[in-house]
Amino acid sequence: AVPADSIDYVFKVVVIGDSAVGKTQLLARFTKNEFCFDSKSTIGVEFQTRTVSIKGKVIKAQIWDTAGQERYRAVTSAYYRGALGAMLVYDITKRPTFDHVARWVEELRAHADSSIVIMLIGNKADLAADHRAVTTEDAVEFAEEQGLFFSEASALSGDNVDKAFFRVLEHIYAAV
Ligand code: GDP
Ligand code: MG
Numbered sequence: 001a002v003p004a005d006s007i008d009y010v011f012k013v014v015v016i017g018d019s020a021v022g023k024t025q026l027l028a029r030f031t032k033n034e035f036c037f038d039s040k041s042t043i044g045v046e047f048q049t050r051t052v053s054i055k056g057k058v059i060k061a062q063i064w065d066t067a068g069q070e071r072y073r074a075v076t077s078a079y080y081r082g083a084l085g086a087m088l089v090y091d092i093t094k095r096p097t098f099d100h101v102a103r104w105v106e107e108l109r110a111h112a113d114s115s116i117v118i119m120l121i122g123n124k125a126d127l128a129a130d131h132r133a134v135t136t137e138d139a140v141e142f143a144e145e146q147g148l149f150f151s152e153a154s155a156l157s158g159d160n161v162d163k164a165f166f167r168v169l170e171h172i173y174a175a176v
Contacts, residue, residue, distance in 0.1 A: 002051045002058060002060075005058070005069070006058050007056040007058050007060045007076065008058050008059060009053065009057060009058075009059045009060070009173070009176060010059075010060045010062055011059055011060070011061050011062065011081055011084050011085065011169060011172050011173075012047075012062045012064065012082050012083045012084055012085075012086065012088070013061060013062070013063050013083065013084065013085035013086065013165070013168060013169075013172075014063075014064045014066065014079060014083045014085070014086050014087070014112075014113050014116075015027055015063060015064065015065055015078060015086075015087045015089060016066060016070075016075065016086060016087070016088055016089070016104050016107070016108070017069075017070070017088055017089035017090055017097065017100075017101070017104060017114045017121075018070055018090065018094075018096070018097040019070040020094075020099050021089045021090055021091040021094070021097050021123055021124075022069075022089060022123040022124060022128040022155045022159070023065060023087075023089050024065055025123075025155035026087065026089060026121065026123060026153070026154070026155045026161060027045075027063050027065050027128065028048070028139065028155070029052040029158055029161045030050060030053065030061075030063065030161055030162065030165045031047070031048040031049065031063060033158070035155055035156055035158075039093060039099055042163070043052070043089065045064055046064060046065070047064040048065070049061060049062050049063070050063070050064050052166070052175065054166075054169055054170055054173050055170075055173065059173065061085075061165065061169055062130070063165075064079060064131065070172060071097050073101045073126075076151055077105065077111040079111075080107075080108070080111040080112040082113075083112050083113070084113070084115075084116060084117065084172045085106055085116060085117045085118070085119070085168040085169070085171075085172050086112065086116055086117070086118045086119070087121055087164070087165070087168065088101060088105065088108070088118055088119065088120050088121065088148070089103050089121045089123050090120075090122055090123070090134065091122075091123055091124050092123065092125060092127070092128060092131075092132055092134050092152060093124055093127050093131040093132065093133050094123040094133060095133040095134055096120060097136070098122075098133075098134040098139065101120065101142065102142075102146075105118070105146055105148070107112055110141045115175065117149070117168050117171045117172050117175075118146075118148045118149065119148065119149040119150070119151065119167065119168045120139065120143045120146075120149065120151075121129070121150075121151055121152070121153050121164055122134060122136070122139050122150075122151070122153070123152075123153055123154065124154060124155075124156070125152040125154040125160070126151055126154040126155075126157045126159070128152075128155045136152060138153075149164075149166075149167060149168070149171070151163065151164045
């Protein structure tokens with residue numbers, strides 16, 4: 001553990017997106033390097049933390065998980081309060097979860113700080129070969145239109161998970 005007095009910054013990052021896209025597993029992968037195959041729908045844990053070093057500063061990333069409130073507009077504004085970053089997750093094998101991304105962006109624009117750093121994540125990239133339902137090009141186009149960062153990733157294999165979170169944390173840091 002890192003002594004509390006050595007932490008330079010605490011950055012709140014929220015994870016949002018439709019149910020079952022892999023939000024909780026992305027968070028578990030980033031904070032504990034774990035993946036749990038039979039994860040139940042989220043049970044009340046508000047956030048997990050991981051302390052990282054960015055440009056010589058000690059940064060505690062506080063990553064918030066929705067407690068199964070993914071129904072449209074059920075995530076309250078308290079969840080977004082103070083958030084400096086957002087991981088907006090869809091499932092590359094489930095087209096509707098990508099079609100709903102625009103709604104989640106609206107939610108962020110309505111409730112979060114206007115300077116929030118947003119990373120769109122196409123999760124379950126390990127299933128791309130046989131089950132892809134959203135092309136990378138469609139996602140890149142949407143992300144560019146909306147001014148979001150974008151990456152495909154896999155909580156299962158771990159591919160691009162650290163990279164995506166670090167990119168968000170570095171952009172937050174660059175603005176503090
Ligand atoms: P949440 O509702 O968005 O928090 O989704 P969960 O993290 O609970 O994951 C939903 C389901 O998708 C679970 O059965 C996970 O095991 C599975 N899952 C999550 N991430 C991945 C991934 O990267 N690849 C694959 N193949 N399955 C995943
Ligand atoms: Mg969950």
